[in-house]
Amino acid sequence: MKTANMSKRTLIEEYRRFFPGAMLDSMRSEGLDIIEGKREGAFIYDEKGKRYIDCITSASVHNLGRRPRGVTAAFRKALRETDQGNFPMISREKAALAAKIAAFSPYGLDCVVFSVTRGESVDFACKLVRGATGRGGIVTVDGSWFGQTGFALSLSERADRGIYGPLVPGVDIIPFGDFAAAAKAVTDGTAAVILEPMQAENGCRAAYPEYLGELRRLCDARGAVLVFDETQSGMGRTGKKFFLEYSGVVPDVLVIGEALGAGVFPIAATVFTEKLNRFMNRHPLIHLSTFGGSDIGCMTAIAALELYERLRPWENAETMGRRLRSGLEKALRRRSRQIGRVSGAGLLLAVDFGNRANALAFCRSAARSGVLVKTGEVDRSSVLIRPSLLITPTQTNEIIEAMGKAAENK
Amino acid sequence: MRARSSGKGAVLGRGEKKRIEEQFARHINRGQVKYLKAGHLDVLETMRRGIRFTDEATGRTMIDCFTSAGCFNVGRGNPVVLAALEEALDSLDMGSWMLLSPWKAALARELVQVAPRGLDRVFFASGGGDAIDCAIKLARGATGRPTVISTVKAYHGHTGFALSANGKEHYRRYFEPLMPGFRFVPFNDSEAIASAVDEKNAAVIIEPIQGEAGIFAADDEYLRELRRLCDRHGALLIFDEVQTGFCRTGRFFACEHSRVVPDIMALAKSIGGGVYPNGAVLYRGLPVINRFLKKHHDFHTSYNGGSDIGCCVSLAVIRFMRETRLWEKAERSGARLYSALEDIRRENPAIIREVRGLGLMIGIEYIHEFMGPMMSDALAKNGVFAAYSGNAPQVMRFMPPLVASDEDIDEIIAATRAAVGAMKSILPLALPAARVPFLLNLLNNERVQTLLFNWLRSAEDLVERIPGLGGRNK
Numbered sequence: 001m002k003t004a005n006m007s008k009r010t011l012i013e014e015y016r017r018f019f020p021g022a023m024l025d026s027m028r029s030e031g032l033d034i035i036e037g038k039r040e041g042a043f044i045y046d047e048k049g050k051r052y053i054d055c056i057t058s059a060s061v062h063n064l065g066r067r068p069r070g071v072t073a074a075f076r077k078a079l080r081e082t083d084q085g086n087f088p089m090i091s092r093e094k095a096a097l098a099a100k101i102a103a104f105s106p107y108g109l110d111c112v113v114f115s116v117t118r119g120e121s122v123d124f125a126c127k128l129v130r131g132a133t134g135r136g137g138i139v140t141v142d143g144s145w146f147g148q149t150g151f152a153l154s155l156s157e158r159a160d161r162g163i164y165g166p167l168v169p170g171v172d173i174i175p176f177g178d179f180a181a182a183a184k185a186v187t188d189g190t191a192a193v194i195l196e197p198m199q200a201e202n203g204c205r206a207a208y209p210e211y212l213g214e215l216r217r218l219c220d221a222r223g224a225v226l227v228f229d230e231t232q233s234g235m236g237r238t239g240k241k242f243f244l245e246y247s248g249v250v251p252d253v254l255v256i257g258e259a260l261g262a263g264v265f266p267i268a269a270t271v272f273t274e275k276l277n278r279f280m281n282r283h284p285l286i287h288l289s290t291f292g293g294s295d296i297g298c299m300t301a302i303a304a305l306e307l308y309e310r311l312r313p314w315e316n317a318e319t320m321g322r323r324l325r326s327g328l329e330k331a332l333r334r335r336s337r338q339i340g341r342v343s344g345a346g347l348l349l350a351v352d353f354g355n356r357a358n359a360l361a362f363c364r365s366a367a368r369s370g371v372l373v374k375t376g377e378v379d380r381s382s383v384l385i386r387p388s389l390l391i392t393p394t395q396t397n398e399i400i401e402a403m404g405k406a407a408e409n410k
Numbered sequence: 411m412r413a414r415s416s417g418k419g420a421v422l423g424r425g426e427k428k429r430i431e432e433q434f435a436r437h438i439n440r441g442q443v444k445y446l447k448a449g450h451l452d453v454l455e456t457m458r459r460g461i462r463f464t465d466e467a468t469g470r471t472m473i474d475c476f477t478s479a480g481c482f483n484v485g486r487g488n489p490v491v492l493a494a495l496e497e498a499l500d501s502l503d504m505g506s507w508m509l510l511s512p513w514k515a516a517l518a519r520e521l522v523q524v525a526p527r528g529l530d531r532v533f534f535a536s537g538g539g540d541a542i543d544c545a546i547k548l549a550r551g552a553t554g555r556p557t558v559i560s561t562v563k564a565y566h567g568h569t570g571f572a573l574s575a576n577g578k579e580h581y582r583r584y585f586e587p588l589m590p591g592f593r594f595v596p597f598n599d600s601e602a603i604a605s606a607v608d609e610k611n612a613a614v615i616i617e618p619i620q621g622e623a624g625i626f627a628a629d630d631e632y633l634r635e636l637r638r639l640c641d642r643h644g645a646l647l648i649f650d651e652v653q654t655g656f657c658r659t660g661r662f663f664a665c666e667h668s669r670v671v672p673d674i675m676a677l678a679k680s681i682g683g684g685v686y687p688n689g690a691v692l693y694r695g696l697p698v699i700n701r702f703l704k705k706h707h708d709f710h711t712s713y714n715g716g717s718d719i720g721c722c723v724s725l726a727v728i729r730f731m732r733e734t735r736l737w738e739k740a741e742r743s744g745a746r747l748y749s750a751l752e753d754i755r756r757e758n759p760a761i762i763r764e765v766r767g768l769g770l771m772i773g774i775e776y777i778h779e780f781m782g783p784m785m786s787d788a789l790a791k792n793g794v795f796a797a798y799s800g801n802a803p804q805v806m807r808f809m810p811p812l813v814a815s816d817e818d819i820d821e822i823i824a825a826t827r828a829a830v831g832a833m834k835s836i837l838p839l840a841l842p843a844a845r846v847p848f849l850l851n852l853l854n855n856e857r858v859q860t861l862l863f864n865w866l867r868s869a870e871d872l873v874e875r876i877p878g879l880g881g882r883n884k
Contacts, residue, residue, distance in 0.1 A: 062504075079685060
């Protein structure tokens with residue numbers, strides 16, 4: 001492909017011409033101004049053939065590694081048989097994937113609405129809870145990151161939130177983990193409490209099981225809906241199928257992110273109870289998505305889910321996660337006292353660097369050592385480590401070694 | 411080659427269709443199944459090729475005049491697009507949004523080349539709603555102003571910002587409160603917009619042709635007036651060309667008809683070639699926007715739009731359109747279809763009120779809302795799949811793939827003529843009822859329609875199952 005052979009200088013000129021210049025500066029500051037060429041399994045190669053271990057995985061999209069064979073093959077087969085389909089139609093592919101997701105999800109979550117991207121799934125979740133309860137209030141916690149679309153942005157903690165005009169009203173952001181604040185915030189006017197049980201972009205801050213249990217109890221008592229967004233923590237990433245398994249708390253709505261398409265096809269889903277679906281059944285086609293759950297995408301995601309079921313990558317994530325975490329703790333602490341603790345679970349880990357400059361310097365240094373990592377969007381002094389869930393012990397050791405070197409040279 | 415079943419006439423067993431419907435009803439939406447059945451839209455698409463697909467349940471092949479509201483401009487299973495996709499699959503995946511991608515850059519260059527002069531900068535989005543959310547955030551962020559003016563009956567999508575800009579109560583009412591600061595003015599009304607735009611206005615957002623509302627084209631002079639008003643008050647002009655873009659209206663973009671260049675243009679649907687999600691937001695490098703982006707380049711990072719595979723697909727789509735000069739074909743075929751439909755209207759004033767549109771984006775408005783579902787069925791029986799508009803059930807949209815040949819267009823015309831003929835035979839029953847206001851309201855009520863037409867469908871199915879009485883209509 002001609003495009004693939006573009007030199008880096010030419011490409012950067014093209015970027016300057018068509019995209020905001022500040023975008024390039026930002027890439028450079030994280031050491032990510034790298035051409036993503038060939039990609040396979042745990043690795044990315046740049047245009048010169050330099051190999052990197054992908055520890056970003058597009059924010060937990062490429063959970064099964066890059067271009068998992070079964071999934072690309074299924075996509076190839078699908079494109080010869082079908083296409084995206086007419087979105088409002090009854091579809092064999094959509095029905096089959098929805099049934100598969102229901103079986104894969106925690107008990108009681110049987111109904112599915114598809115989307116392309118996380119924000120869209122979160123926006124739909126917010127609409128669903130308002131429609132089903134007839135209430136307007138949405139309670140969420142600080143430190144969240146849900147995506148870019150209207151509702152998702154209104155619920156997220158970001159510095160620029162105020163500059164996009166008045167956002168969705170009725171949103172109450174309470175301190176994470178604060179029982180008393182939750183008890184006060186959840187009222188008879190609350191449609192839902194929505195949160196990420198593990199806030200990946202916020203230094204992998206995890207909710208205590210007791211806190212999630214208390215939110216469940218409050219929602220039940222007030223007739224509110226409990227929504228978990230497991231876009232990043234789900235699909236095996238944290239050492240369980242879903243992070244919620246650590247607490248045993250099952251929400252009424254679960255947002256499953258783009259890991260569903262294994263990085264081959266953009267598809268995400270909102271999964272919820274039959275009780276909530278009564279509202280959608282009364283108002284069919286009230287929420288539409290042209291590309292969400294396209295037939296060709298459903299066939300691809302079915303293959304991805306089959307691979308998840310067969311490989312059970314959460315098991316490897318747990319073992320390798322433990323190895324990576326203890327290795328990192330040793331390798332990083334030994335070299336620098338400024339480096340704080342490692343948080344997270346499974347293969348969703350965050351390292352605290354105290355300030356943004358240090359975090360960025362570490363990212364750049366890691367890239368030079370052959371590992372791609374990125375800072376968190378909320379806690380911008382943390383660096384996230386999210387490799388393929390199928391990494392081998394050797395690759396894990398390689399990450400640890402490269403990180404140690406990166407900490408030394410930063 | 412893209413057939414799942416063994417070929418034409420391979421009809422799915424009744425049990426299998428029931429199983430699929432039940433699975434869909436249980437895990438996705440039971441109401442949707444009922445609604446589609448009532449509207450005679452419960453087909454299972456297979457053998458999706460060119461401008462046609464086959465309903466797996468009946469074996470009936472139909473011309474697709476809905477095309478997912480304008481997604482299949484290059485035709486279904488377009489060989490150029492599929493070849494590009496196959497090649498992309500040899501080495502690529504979605505990629506990583508935070509790394510450098512030659513494919514993103516190549517698509518940006520191609521988009522800018524086909525776009526009206528001045529729209530020379532690009533963001534990517536994962537679809538129509540996401541593109542609109544991006545456009546509105548850009549306008550509010552850059553101008554620092556809160557209000558957005560949209561139009562009555564406008565349709566912009568279902569995500570937070572897009573939904574707030576939807577001018578039809580139906581999509582918004584259960585999800586309030588939505589974002590404050592959105593105002594709605596009557597479409598095509600210069601006076602109304604003149605008194606609405608002021609210094610607090612971040613943007614005016616409009617579809618150059620309202621699609622979901624029932625195919626209403628904005629007058630050129632109205633669009634020019636919008637441009638003047640926005641310039642005078644420092645507001646940004648956003649065109650939603652999600653449905654009208656990519657050759658649909660006889661130009662590459664609908665705004666070329668009026669030569670009005672917006673400041674921001676949202677694109678999706680056909681950019682994905684009918685196979686892969688993608689979307690884009692083109693904008694002018696105005697000082698007010700550039701200043702904003704210096705600080706907030708990541709104001710709407712697209713995680714899934716502009717993926718590497720998606721860019722390869724979109725590149726092939728644009729290449730195909732340029733090489734075949736697809737907009738010219740759309741204009742020619744549009745004129746042919748329009749004039750024939752206009753003839754049918756003249757012959758049937760008791761059924762069709764108006765025919766309107768531009769290029770191959772044509773709407774037929776019936777006299778009564780209840781005629782929409784009936785015509786859907788009559789058309790399907792004559793080999794044409796067309797859906798009535800969500801925001802206006804009395805309007806049926808004809809948006810076939812732009813690769814349709816003259817013969818295909820003539821087939822659509824013949825089917826419409828036959829369907830209108832079939833309608834005439836039912837009308838002596840329905841029209842007297844329509845003269846009683848109470849009964850007309852009932853007939854036009856969506857829920858009553860679902861109940862009534864579902865009952866009729868069951869009765870039809872029953873008749874078909876009795877040997878000697880029925881038999882499938884193929």
